Amino acid sequence: MTFLSFNYFLLLSITFVAYYAVNNNYKYWIIFLASMIFVTSISVNALQFSLLYAGLNYLGGLSLYKKKENSNSRKFIFWVLISLNIGILIFFKYINFIFENINSLFEIFQTSSKIELINLILPVGISYYTFQAVGYLIRINRGFEIPEKNFIRFSSFLLFFPKFLSGPVERSNHFLPQLCNLNSFNQDAVSVGLRLILLGTFKKMVIADNLFSPISSVYSNVHHYSGIPLISVLFLQLIYIYCDFSGYTDIALGSAKILGIDIIDNFKRPFLAKTITEFWKRWHISLSSWCNEFIFLPFIIKYRKLGNIASILGIFVTFLVIGIWHGANWTFIVLGLLQASAIIYEFFTRRYRLRVASKFPIWFINSISRILVFIFMGISIVFFFSKSLSDAWYFLSHLFTNIDYKFSGYELNINLQNFATAICCFIVLFIIEMMNEKGNNLSTFFCKQSKWIRWIIYYIMIILIYFFNTKILSFTYGNF
Amino acid sequence: MKKYTLRILTFCLPFIVLWLLIFIIDPYNLFNVSTIIDNETKYKILNRSEESESRGQMLWHALEFERNPCKNIIIGDSQSFLIKTDLIKNLSGNDYFNFSVSGANAETKFEIFWLATRRIKLNHVIIQLSYMLGDVNIFHFAKDYLDQPLLYFTDSKILFDTFQNIRYKLTGSYSKDESTYVFPFTFDGEKKVNNLLNKYVKYAYPIKQMEKLKLIVNYCKINNITIDFLILPMNQFVYDYFALNDTNNFQKKFISELTSLGKTYDYSTIYNLNINKKYFIDYLHPNQFITDKSNTLILEKKTIYNN
Numbered sequence: 001m002t003f004l005s006f007n008y009f010l011l012l013s014i015t016f017v018a019y020y021a022v023n024n025n026y027k028y029w030i031i032f033l034a035s036m037i038f039v040t041s042i043s044v045n046a047l048q049f050s051l052l053y054a055g056l057n058y059l060g061g062l063s064l065y066k067k068k069e070n071s072n073s074r075k076f077i078f079w080v081l082i083s084l085n086i087g088i089l090i091f092f093k094y095i096n097f098i099f100e101n102i103n104s105l106f107e108i109f110q111t112s113s114k115i116e117l118i119n120l121i122l123p124v125g126i127s128y129y130t131f132q133a134v135g136y137l138i139r140i141n142r143g144f145e146i147p148e149k150n151f152i153r154f155s156s157f158l159l160f161f162p163k164f165l166s167g168p169v170e171r172s173n174h175f176l177p178q179l180c181n182l183n184s185f186n187q188d189a190v191s192v193g194l195r196l197i198l199l200g201t202f203k204k205m206v207i208a209d210n211l212f213s214p215i216s217s218v219y220s221n222v223h224h225y226s227g228i229p230l231i232s233v234l235f236l237q238l239i240y241i242y243c244d245f246s247g248y249t250d251i252a253l254g255s256a257k258i259l260g261i262d263i264i265d266n267f268k269r270p271f272l273a274k275t276i277t278e279f280w281k282r283w284h285i286s287l288s289s290w291c292n293e294f295i296f297l298p299f300i301i302k303y304r305k306l307g308n309i310a311s312i313l314g315i316f317v318t319f320l321v322i323g324i325w326h327g328a329n330w331t332f333i334v335l336g337l338l339q340a341s342a343i344i345y346e347f348f349t350r351r352y353r354l355r356v357a358s359k360f361p362i363w364f365i366n367s368i369s370r371i372l373v374f375i376f377m378g379i380s381i382v383f384f385f386s387k388s389l390s391d392a393w394y395f396l397s398h399l400f401t402n403i404d405y406k407f408s409g410y411e412l413n414i415n416l417q418n419f420a421t422a423i424c425c426f427i428v429l430f431i432i433e434m435m436n437e438k439g440n441n442l443s444t445f446f447c448k449q450s451k452w453i454r455w456i457i458y459y460i461m462i463i464l465i466y467f468f469n470t471k472i473l474s475f476t477y478g479n480f
Numbered sequence: 481m482k483k484y485t486l487r488i489l490t491f492c493l494p495f496i497v498l499w500l501l502i503f504i505i506d507p508y509n510l511f512n513v514s515t516i517i518d519n520e521t522k523y524k525i526l527n528r529s530e531e532s533e534s535r536g537q538m539l540w541h542a543l544e545f546e547r548n549p550c551k552n553i554i555i556g557d558s559q560s561f562l563i564k565t566d567l568i569k570n571l572s573g574n575d576y577f578n579f580s581v582s583g584a585n586a587e588t589k590f591e592i593f594w595l596a597t598r599r600i601k602l603n604h605v606i607i608q609l610s611y612m613l614g615d616v617n618i619f620h621f622a623k624d625y626l627d628q629p630l631l632y633f634t635d636s637k638i639l640f641d642t643f644q645n646i647r648y649k650l651t652g653s654y655s656k657d658e659s660t661y662v663f664p665f666t667f668d669g670e671k672k673v674n675n676l677l678n679k680y681v682k683y684a685y686p687i688k689q690m691e692k693l694k695l696i697v698n699y700c701k702i703n704n705i706t707i708d709f710l711i712l713p714m715n716q717f718v719y720d721y722f723a724l725n726d727t728n729n730f731q732k733k734f735i736s737e738l739t740s741l742g743k744t745y746d747y748s749t750i751y752n753l754n755i756n757k758k759y760f761i762d763y764l765h766p767n768q769f770i771t772d773k774s775n776t777l778i779l780e781k782k783t784i785y786n787n
Contacts, residue, residue, distance in 0.1 A: 006630045020481065185481050455491060462495075467636045471624070 001041035002165075002474060003251045004201065011037060011161070012255055019259055020185045027182040031156045031259065038161035042124050049123050054155040056084065057133040061147035061154075064140050078141045082134060089130045092122050097328030124478075127325055128167045129158050131290055136172040138294055145173055153179045160263075162255035166248055166477040168264045168286035175263065183260045191447075193257030200250025202461045205469040207429070208243035210422035211236050212472060214412035219385045222395050227403035229412050230395055234378045237385060239426055241476060242270065245284070248475045264289075269433040274369035276342040276376060287325065291318045311347070316340045326384070331392055335383040342376060421468050499633045507641040508539045510625065510632050512547065517645050525644045529657035534583035535621035535637065537561075541579050542595065542622035549600035550577035555589045556608030558582035559712045559764065562771040571779045580608065583618055586689040591619035593696055597703075605700065606778070607693075608710040609738065690737060697741045709744040711735065712774060713754040715763045747774045 001007045015034040019027055039047045060081040067074035090098075099115045106113050136157075139145040148154040157175050218225050218233045249266040256263045264286045273279035280288045296318040303310035316337070323336020346353075357365045379396065386392035435442055446454065504514050507522055526536030545553075552574050554563055560580040568576045579592050589607055596602060624631055632638055648654045700707040722728060738744045750770060753759045759770045766774070 006628065185484075187481075187484050190484070458491070459494070466634070466639075469636075471631075471635075 001038060002478070003248065003255075004204070007041065008038075011041075012258075016258055024182055024184060027259075028150075028153050028156055028179050031160065031179070031261075032152045035156060035159045035161040035164065038164060039159060045121075046124055050125075050129065050159050051155065053088070053129065053133070054158045055151070057081070057136065057158065058148070058151050058154045060084075061137060061140050062149070064137065065147045069143055074141070078137065081137050085130050085134050085137070089126060092120055092126055094324070094328045096120070125164045125166070128163070128165075128169055131169045131287070131325075132158060132172070135169075135290060135294055139171075139173060148172070148176050160256070160261075162252040163263055166245075166252075166475055168249060168252065168266050169290045170263050170286065171290075175261075178261050186260060189260050190258045193254040193259075196250045196254030196257060198254075198458060198461055200247045200252075200254060202247070202425070202465055203243040203250065203429070204247030204475070205472075206461075206464050207422045207426050208240050208247055209470040209472045210415070210418040210468060211240040211243070212470070214414055214419075215240055215385065217413050218395075219387070219391070222386070222391045226398040226401045230399050232412065234382065234395075234399065235374075237381050238271075238374065238378050241381060241384070242267070243426065243429075244475055245477045248477060269437055271374060271430060272370060272433060272437050273373050274366060275346050276339060276373060277346050279373055279377060280339065280343070287322065291322055295321055312344055315343050315347075319343070329387075330389050331383040331386050334389065334392070335380055338380050338383065418468050418470070421464070425464070498639065501646075502633055502638060502642050505642045505645050507638065507645050508536070508625075508632075509543055509547075510629060512543075517649055521648055522645060525648060525654055526641060528644065528654055530583070532637075532641065533558075534581065534618050536641070537581045538584070538588075538618055538621040539625055541581060542592075542626060545577060545579060545596065545599060546626070548577075549596070550575050551600060551603040552576045553596050553602060553604075554578045554580065554606045554608065554710075555584075555592045555596075556580040556606075556710070557584040557589070557610065559610060559714075559766065560608035560710065560771070562766070562768050563775055564768075564772065567772060567775055568779065571776065574604070576604075581618065583616070585617055586686060587617040587692065588619045590689075590692050590696060591617070591623075595619075595622070597699070601703070602700075602705045604706045604708075606708045606710050607696075608712060610711065610714075686734075693741060700742075707742050708778070709738045709742055710774070710778065711738075711744065711746045711748050713748050713750050713766050713770060715757060715760045716755045717763055719749075719754070745774070745778050747777065750774065750777075 001011070011034060015030060019030045022030060036047060039050055060077070064074060064077050064081065067077060096117045099117055103114055136145070140147050148157070153176065156179055157170070157172060160170070160175070163170055214229070215233055215237050218229060222230075246267045253263055253265060266283075266285050266287075268282040268285060270279055270282040273282050296314045299314040299317055300310045303313065306313075319336040319340035320333065321336070322339070323332045323334070326332040326335070382395050383389075383392050386395060432442055446457075503511060505517055506512070506514050507517075507526065509519070509522070523540065525532075526540060527533045554560060554565075554576055556563075556578075557580060560578070561582060563578050563580065565576045565578050568574070579596070581588065581592070584592070586609065589609070593605065593607070596605075644654050697707060699705075722731065735744065735746055735748075739746075747770075748754075750773065753770060754766075759767055761767050
């Protein structure tokens with residue numbers, strides 16, 4: 001069941017009605033049941049696995065809390081639980097990658113040994129709920145959080161259906177208190193939720209999906225392309241992944257919102273970031289802030305004696321984790337390391353860059369910085385989409401070879417009408433984001449308009465979705 | 481909450497009306513309840529353009545076959561489109577279902593075969609194949625709607641078809657595009673035909689498709705289904721083009737491989753009639769006379785007619 005299916009719409013509608021029909025004390029049961037139905041729709045095995053996983057962390061959290069702080073037994077239980085969580089993730093997601101690399105080493109050393117790859121099915125959403133569970137255990141271990149005693153509530157946190165497939169990576173201290181205090185029907189919250197679902201569907205179906213064809217054409221056979229098609233894709237892919245993932249996130253946020261639950265947003269106008277450091281504070285926020293809280297900060301605190309070296313190592317480790325989190329491939333590792341290098345470069349050249357910037361008008365510096373961030377991220381994302389490092393290298397090394405200025409878009413399977421519509425809609429979206437960045441709260445302004453104006457805009461969005469959708473139902477981040 | 485629900489329902493009213501319209505007109509007989517528009521009109525409307533005929537015929541035939549499955553089936557593309565099942569019934573006494581879909585490539589035809597086997601125990605299958613096997617599988621035009629019938633209401637193309645049907649009902653007219661490959665050559669027409677043929681000249685030998693075909697042949701053997709292959713003629717211009725590009729061996733290999741798999745009715749140069757344009761609708765499609773002639777020959781079990 002994907003977000004863009006009738007079954008999801010039906011599940012959400014039934015959940016909505018049942019949720020507001022029952023007493024506030026039992027609302028979390030509805031959330032739990034809806035989540036179970038959602039996971040079962042993926043597969044019964046997924047349900048069994050995720051319930052076992054939730055059970056492990058539920059009991060783990062309780063037993064951890066019972067032990068004295070700083071006691072050896074607590075440390076032992078904590079590390080066993082963390083190792084189990086990470087071990088499960090590594091087993092399902094990275095074991096074949098590790099075996100493949102060991103086999104490559106065997107080949108290099110010309111030994112006849114070979115490890116057979118394991119035929120595994122990756123449990124859907126595992127990267128997301130593993131990080132959520134690990135965060136929960138770390139917070140309990142630090143004494144920042146009391147474990148949830150109700151298993152139904154805890155499972156609802158870990159397996160909440162709007163965020164089950166592709167996040168956001170929610171924090172227990174943000175989500176669980178809401179489950180204990182579920183409110184009655186709130187018209188404003190439901191309206192905001194429905195608007196978010198519409199906006200997310202629009203971003204995904206009108207913008208992202210109509211930009212997907214050239215990206216998929218190039219990456220499925222990158223060696224057939226050079227010059228303008230590659231340059232076009234370099235610029236399109238970041239817009240595509242943003243609209244695809246933020247579209248998904250909006251639908252997740254909206255679905256939760258209509259049930260009166262707030263979940264962490266993933267995006268805050270990332271194209272307006274002026275540095276890579278700032279970009280990562282605006283892009284996939286739930287993951288980057290999770291890594292900041294549970295990897296980077298503990299790391300630099302532990303090695304604070306090393307000074308700047310601790311920060312540099314901390315950044316590398318954090319982005320290595322972010323890179324690997326995306327998947328078992330060297331391309332993702334390079335993606336992470338590229339980000340780390342850029343952030344470290346910004347850290348050490350900050351004063352020099354500020355001195356240079358002071359000689360130019362601020363609007364000029366802002367624009368140039370944003371363009372440079374966009375180009376850098378475009379180049380980085382090549383490693384996100386490429387199947388291998390050699391493909392990524394081919395892509396980047398053939399950007400300026402065989403440039404044919406008569407490029408018509410034909411070779412990229414572009415449907416010009418849909419493509420133009422997607423680009424126009426993205427420009428409108430970008431302008432709205434720019435206005436919001438400048439402090440104009442367009443959302444409040446929009447809500448103050450008469451019902452008819454709002455409805456006309458909703459209808460236009462729905463008509464565009466109706467006529468320009470390409471029936472792609474899956475989300476890129478659903479693969480993680 | 482009541483007020484709010486009412487407001488949402490009011491907001492959804494235009495969509496409910498549209499969905500009702502689609503349900504009533506039912507351009508592909510998915511529900512097969514309403515008879516406001518007759519089948520002949522619906523079929524004419526879905527054949528109005530190259531885009532609509534591929535997806536339209538695919539869905540139409542799939543739904544029709546679901547409702548009225550037939551043990552004997554002809555699977556093909558636009559070349560076998562004109563095969564008259566009535567004529568075959570008169571000659572053979574058996575019912576046949578013509579599941580020919582414009583633009584169907586080899587894989588589309590294979591998927592149609594598997595769709596048919598899921599629905600009924602087949603007795604006789606004729607698969608019309610072409611040297612030009614095509615590279616776009618259009619089976620999803622049926623599969624999408626068979627798997628998710630609600631897509632029928634949310635697909636803008638179905639809405640367009642619905643409106644074309646309403647327009648025809650009200651005005652008696654509808655917009656029809658001309659075929660790309662129609663005689664005589666215009667500059668654009670020649671360019672399009674050359675582009676298409678050029679694509680096939682560059683086409684690699686369809687090894688994968690042949691493997692899939694072998695699976696089908698094996699299945700037919702195990703399940704006692706008679707399977708025959710049919711190759712219908714194209715205008716001589718097409719063969720000359722292939723000869724010019726030195727791809728004749730490719731075609732010979734294709735036909736010989738087909739013959740090794742099952743009875744192959746190769747009418748590609750039937751009585752040498754393909755030299756004469758009057759026997760063709762356009763460069764790629766034989767007319768009714770040649771199609772009927774081919775049918776008669778099939779039923780007489782005469783396989784190769786080169787001279």
